[in-house]
Amino acid sequence: MASKSLIQSVKGTREFYPEEMAQRNFIYEKARQASQMFGYQEWDAPFLETIELYAAKSGEELVKEQSFVFPDRGGDLITLRPELTPSLARMIAQKQNELAFPVRWWSFGPFWRYERPQRGRTREFFQWNVDMLGVNSPEADAELVAIAATFLRLVGLTPQQAAIFVNNRRLMDAQFDALGIPPEKRLDVSNAVDRRSKMEPAKWDEYALELGLSPSQLTGLKQILADYDLWQKSDELVRLFRALEALGVKDYVQFDPNIMRGLLYYTGTVFEAFDVSGSVRRAILGGGRYDNLLRDVGGDPLSGVGFAMGDVVVGILLKEKGLIPPFVPSPAPVLVTVFDDSLWMQSYALAAELRAAGMNVITYPEPAKLPKQFKFADRMGVKITLVLGPDEALAGKVTIKHLVTATQETVSRAQVVQAVQRLLHST
RNA sequence: GCGGCUGUAGCUCAAUGGCAGAGCACUUGACUGUGGAUCAAGGUGUUGUGGGUUCGAGCCCCAUCAGCCGCCCCA
Structure with missing residues (x-):
């Protein structure tokens, strides 16, 4: 173990x-x-108090039996506050x-x-x-x-x-x-x-x-x-x-x-x-x-x-009672994939652009196979995944995939921020 | 501080004192530009820890640690 x-x-x-x-x-x-x-x-x-504070008022049991008390380096008795x-x-x-x-x-x-x-x-x-x-x-x-x-x-x-x-x-x-x-x-x-x-x-x-x-x-x-x-x-x-x-x-x-x-x-x-x-x-x-x-x-x-x-x-x-809101592993609803070495920094720049527009964005930290990156996005609870591959780079575009509805569209680079924002607000 | 129960794979749990198990999860592949689904192949492990009994201990005994239930107290 x-x-x-x-x-x-x-x-x-x-x-x-x-x-x-x-x-x-x-x-x-x-x-x-x-x-x-x-x-x-x-x-x-304070989280730390002297024991006298509690000895004065709190019940005896609380001070004697139920408090964390220890001497500091000067020898004074310090208590981790019990109340x-x-x-x-x-x-x-x-x-x-x-x-x-x-x-x-x-x-x-x-x-x-x-x-x-x-x-x-x-x-x-x-x-x-x-x-x-x-x-x-x-x-x-x-x-x-x-x-x-x-x-x-x-x-x-x-x-x-x-x-x-x-x-x-x-x-x-x-x-x-x-x-x-x-x-x-x-x-x-x-x-x-x-x-x-x-x-x-x-x-x-x-x-x-x-x-x-x-x-x-x-x-x-x-x-x-x-x-x-x-x-x-x-x-x-x-x-x-x-x-x-x-x-x-x-x-x-x-x-x-x-x-x-x-x-x-x-x-x-x-x-x-x-x-x-x-x-x-x-x-x-x-x-x-x-x-x-x-x-x-x-x-x-x-x-x-x-x-x-x-x-x-x-x-x-x-x-x-099931009253805790569902846990989302990542506070970022958007993930930018990294297609390969040559496009790595373009993906990072795209992410920076989205962040500057006020969005929380995670990038995949290195180039990897797309299935692996999409799987990671899924596990992080990400809603939108962006792909900037060779085809997109050549055409000056970015592919936006909405993981919740399983739909995707390819938009021009200049319209990415708006398109992502629209998608985020619609869900 | 006192009494009782439990401890096995990452998780939930099985195994008469006689060779380590299931489901889920995980990794890899089927799928070299797309997640959940399906299929296949696989680590799934010092049975909490340390002693003892025994030819042999996950199982019995002792100790210890942790969790759970009650007492005490309180949030």
């Missing part, structure tokens, strides 16, 4: 051959389109008095987490982040949900294929209070709710009782989690859904009391998108409102709302 002698890639990293690169760019382009449709600006943060939010908080805090609020920013870049690779999870991935800071309202939350929904629509995922499930932390806290669940148990109970869909009902009941819930509290909790009209008791959610309807994305969004999200810093609206057909069980994207983000890095208190989407899960989904 040839790979035996090759040095392996680092575990969990990904190699982007042109086909995979096209897929990554497709996701990037749609993320950008959705972001810009709502007026968000692209930004980015973007702490960097965002710092950058906002640094310019808190100069920025025009609300800040609407989006970003798409690489992140690293030292986890066990699996389907839908790698150690190196790209993540789309969208945040709005400085406005604390359900309508602002709705805008972020709408951006996520717009992305789903732009990539061709229908509401029947992918849906966004929304809940509200404050609503759930109020419900927990009503059941007499003390505030210090909220986190445990939230985690239990998060885990519920993965456990067998009987085992989950057992687990919930072990957390210290009374049987009546458990019964009450299960009633809450089955109540899909519960959102009507939350003013915030009522306003959120009203705004989603006005924004034209309500068909993608449902209330679900089972959505909690593990992250500590969410304080209000939380949401997650899933593949409804159930092929990939992981969340496509997730986010929510966070109130105290900047305070923790030394800035003035500032509320924000945002979400993040990894490229891996959505990539699997898009591939499965």
